[in-house]
Amino acid sequence: MAVPSPQATLQWDLFCRVIDNHGDLGVSLRLGRDLALRGESVRLWCDDLSALAWMQPEPVPGLSCLPWEQSITAAPGDVVIETFGCDLPEPFVRAMGRRQPPPVWINLEYLSAEDYVERSHGLRSPQFSGPGEGLDKWFFYPGFNARTGGLLREPALIDTIQAFDGQAWLQARGWAPTSGERVLSLFAYPQAPWDAFLDALAQHGERWLLLLCPGAAQQAVPPRLRAGQRALALPYLSQSDYDRLLWSCDLNLVRGEDSFVRAQWAGRPMLWQIYFQDDGAHGPKLDAFLKAAWSGAAASVAQEAWALARAWNGLAPWTDAADRALSQLAPATDQARRWRAGLGEQTDLVTALRGFVSRERGVSG
Numbered sequence: 001m002a003v004p005s006p007q008a009t010l011q012w013d014l015f016c017r018v019i020d021n022h023g024d025l026g027v028s029l030r031l032g033r034d035l036a037l038r039g040e041s042v043r044l045w046c047d048d049l050s051a052l053a054w055m056q057p058e059p060v061p062g063l064s065c066l067p068w069e070q071s072i073t074a075a076p077g078d079v080v081i082e083t084f085g086c087d088l089p090e091p092f093v094r095a096m097g098r099r100q101p102p103p104v105w106i107n108l109e110y111l112s113a114e115d116y117v118e119r120s121h122g123l124r125s126p127q128f129s130g131p132g133e134g135l136d137k138w139f140f141y142p143g144f145n146a147r148t149g150g151l152l153r154e155p156a157l158i159d160t161i162q163a164f165d166g167q168a169w170l171q172a173r174g175w176a177p178t179s180g181e182r183v184l185s186l187f188a189y190p191q192a193p194w195d196a197f198l199d200a201l202a203q204h205g206e207r208w209l210l211l212l213c214p215g216a217a218q219q220a221v222p223p224r225l226r227a228g229q230r231a232l233a234l235p236y237l238s239q240s241d242y243d244r245l246l247w248s249c250d251l252n253l254v255r256g257e258d259s260f261v262r263a264q265w266a267g268r269p270m271l272w273q274i275y276f277q278d279d280g281a282h283g284p285k286l287d288a289f290l291k292a293a294w295s296g297a298a299a300s301v302a303q304e305a306w307a308l309a310r311a312w313n314g315l316a317p318w319t320d321a322a323d324r325a326l327s328q329l330a331p332a333t334d335q336a337r338r339w340r341a342g343l344g345e346q347t348d349l350v351t352a353l354r355g356f357v358s359r360e361r362g363v364s365g
């Protein structure tokens with residue numbers, strides 16, 4: 001159901017190239033759906049829409065998901081967003097130059113807590129050559145504070161999560177923990193240190209139900225389960241159901257970008273497996289996030305959380321401190337709630353984008 005919008009409906013063109021995995025489409029879809037549910041008219045042009053069959057099986061009013069090639073003959077709308085610097089088709093960019101007024105052209109960048117984000121957010125990139133000559137492109141950076149573009153957060157998301165009955169939801173699907181069992185969701189890349197992780201979970205005889213998302217976890221975990229652990233292999237869920245899974249677990253292991261953000265909204269302990277980059281850029285990116293997310297926590301608790309996150313990502317050996325972080329989830333739960341409350345005060349990404357576009361178009365938002 002579309003939320004009535006005080007602003008005039010605009011036509012938004014979102015472009016997405018799938019490089020690997022599911023985050024490129026995942027973020028673009030999440031953005032497109034949020035815009036559409038707030039009353040905007042959105043076309044999502046993507047070079048590989050195959051994952052849509054499970055990510056978004058139901059149509060969303062106001063959102064059309066279309067093959068990339070069809071954009072070549074389309075008339076550009078009021079706003080054009082290229083996600084993660086994907087190059088737009090030349091004929092489309094030429095058509096943008098002919099449009100009066102030209103669309104507001106935005107490059108939506110990757111999420112990071114590093115300092116460069118605040119410096120780069122909102123910068124203008126005048127196009128001096130090529131098909132877009134004479135146009136301006138704007139850099140829009142999501143982020144974790146008010147000097148950035150914020151995070152995708154649908155209206156009333158935190159209230160919805162707080163009112164959600166995760167136990168009943170798991171029960172209805174046959175995924176509920178038995179009495180005395182704790183439950184985690186596990187979405188991971190293949191290089192995770194599986195043995196150290198499962199040992200650490202089992203260390204004090206705790207019993208765990210591991211809900212394994214499709215991919216590496218389903219191959220790696222079942223043959224390695226320790227005493228007191230059992231696992232269920234989940235199918236791919238819709239994005240909305242994947243969110244509900246995160247809201248229902250005692251611990252969420254997430255990766256990439258979109259599941260990482262959604263786990264923060266869940267307000268439960270989480271462990272992030274960052275997208276690995278050959279040049280090592282993922283190390284400082286992880287540390288910048290940890291620094292932000294654990295600020296204000298007791299020093300010993302923060303140190304253990306850092307040790308666990310770095311070990312899970314292969315950036316440090318697995319230590320006793322990492323073990324301790326996994327065996328004491330109560331401080332991580334408190335911190336996750338505090339962190340979420342702070343993020344919830346921020347302007348969300350869609351509100352920030354719409355405000356930016358209104359200003360650029362000279363319309364009071």
Ligand code: TRH
Nearest residue numbers: 021022023026213236237238239242255256257258259
């Ligand atoms: O799949 P990811 O690792 O994606 C990426 C890509 O590697 C991308 O190239 C990189 O740029 C980016 O990370 C940083 O992880 P991510 O971002 O969490 O995307 C997964 C999406 O799949 C997310 O939108 C949630 C969704 N999903 C479901 O909808 N249902 C499911 O059952 C699962 C497991 C995920």
